Amino acid sequence: MNIQEVARRAAVSTATVSRTINGSDKVAPKTAERVRQAIKELNFYPNTNARALGSGRSRLYGLIISDITNPFFPELVRSFEEIAVEAGQEIIVANTGYDPKRTEMCVRRMLERKVDGVAIMTSEMSDPMAERLGQNRLPMVFLDTGVAGLATSNILLDYSRGVDAAVSHLTGLGHERIGFISGPRAFESTRMRSDAFLRALRQQGIAIRDEHLQEGNNHIDGGSLAMERLLQLEERPTAVLASNDLMAIGAVGAIHGRGLAVPRDFSVVGFDDIEISASIYPALTTIRLSRREIASCAFRALYAASHDRKMEGREYRIAPELIVRGSTAPPRLDCKRR
Amino acid sequence: MNIQEVARRAAVSTATVSRTINGSDKVAPKTAERVRQAIKELNFYPNTNARALGSGRSRLYGLIISDITNPFFPELVRSFEEIAVEAGQEIIVANTGYDPKRTEMCVRRMLERKVDGVAIMTSEMSDPMAERLGQNRLPMVFLDTGVAGLATSNILLDYSRGVDAAVSHLTGLGHERIGFISGPRAFESTRMRSDAFLRALRQQGIAIRDEHLQEGNNHIDGGSLAMERLLQLEERPTAVLASNDLMAIGAVGAIHGRGLAVPRDFSVVGFDDIEISASIYPALTTIRLSRREIASCAFRALYAASHDRKMEGREYRIAPELIVRGSTAPPRLDCKRR
DNA sequence: GTGATTCAGGATAACGTTTTCTTGCGGATG
């Protein structure tokens, strides 16, 4: 079943069938109708590979993430797919598994598939790799890394906005000792979030104590461990900001495991607003990083660049937003006094 | 950059280059080496679309799931991708969003992309749709639904095995009143899990009380609500089995919200063993449904069928396994007595 | 009425591979 059979049945040339399928205005309404009829009768659907080969456009966007198992990503993937399908494109996602070697393979696969653009939502992309990509004049969009340039755009997360709001919220409640659980120091994203936190404290005139800064591993267990360390301190913080929700959940678990309660004894604030955060008990106060918004920016960037390849990329800025829920409250008085 | 340039540089024909790339044994070692050299020098990578068009094989498997946001799926997707990439294939995943109309579109997209096979891990697939797929002689594998046939296989989950183990575990601890939180009655998977539970109770000689069977929505909040209802009962169960982990987590939240504790006052058992279950507090005892195993079966089924299209599909059986963690313990004595 | 101008639609050459025939050629066989 191919375009020729359709052409024969509709008594037109294959060119006309192709034009009809692609919605060209160079075909008379009644002819188009005849073609559509034939397509329906034969239950024809075009071969994407041939289309891509003929036109040079694959109608495919690549999405590179580190690990779909990280709860930050599923919503991003879903949003991106939804938007793409809406626009008649498809997506192909690849997990790098935080491994540069696999990242290289992912990129290669994208190139081989002749994607129309690729969204790189992970920081394992080394500069030489990014450059190699750039040489292919492939529309790209990075999250929080790289620089905009020819056909490559950039989504910047304004961490400070979110962290400032969170810290204000806590000081507003009366907290004066605020702890921070960071991700692994090696990660770029860790540095950005930590910096934003330190800046916020300084701005609010709160003293920074080194022992209140604990390193986690971006997972629940690391959050628990980091919280345990904070709990053993002589001068414990009364509130804790974790640099992602998973660690915040771990911190809550550690607190409860000690027979203490959130938010009675400690306030906890997360980061990301993964889906589960809204429904656990207590519901997590957190800094939302809208995955839908990220996906939308990424798509717009790729779409624009893939339709005009000599276009300069631009920068998109996304402001996180504080979502206040049940895990924050004023500190206990006896703590406050101490 | 195409195969011709490589051919010219290596002073061979395009056919030989193609053969070399595909590892044919019809090319002399030293010629192959020369070709590989040329490929490396030119930094050549083949065009997948042309390959697919020429050979009729896309090296692409489709994976249809309901919603990547459902924590059951990410691990399945990752495993499937890993296995596929290992074998030189790629995957393209589509979310149906539990919507039959979108499911139809997903199927169509798979057909257009000329996938070598499709794994349908969702139950929104209506029979006529499945039939339309079957007519294309496309290798398929279903999870828990449909029947094996020409080129279509089937993965069956042996719910009873897992549920029996869980119920035995609970009765072994001394529980005599066991509640059950099911998914929405409309779902096929709900029926299967519920039936397995009722069978297990009957087998263990435990009375079944209708009010101990509560319907949830497969999400955390539904689990909480269902648990609330169980807590208001005059004769509360002392243990609860939820038909997925999310609802079990919700149940734990509801129990804690009432000032009670798990497993001191209630034992809770989940189903699926999603990643988070191991690290929350208390860690969830649950019936593991290995996504890795499912992915592996699905891949094997597709791989076999796509390499020999006139092969009859087979049935794969997967036995869930009880993972005992911290959310189960003997019932409180005062409860037991009552 | 003549030439210019649209415009629908046909012919056909790409697109970059794979694959099926062929074709030499060197060596084994009788």
Place this chain on the structure above:
DNA sequence: CATCCGCAAGAAAACGTTATCCTGAATCAC
């Protein structure tokens, strides 16, 4: 020495579209 065989490698025909030219008819201006 003639013949056959095996085997590496080349020529060229698919594969199913899209896109670039063309063509011929109809419309229009003058």
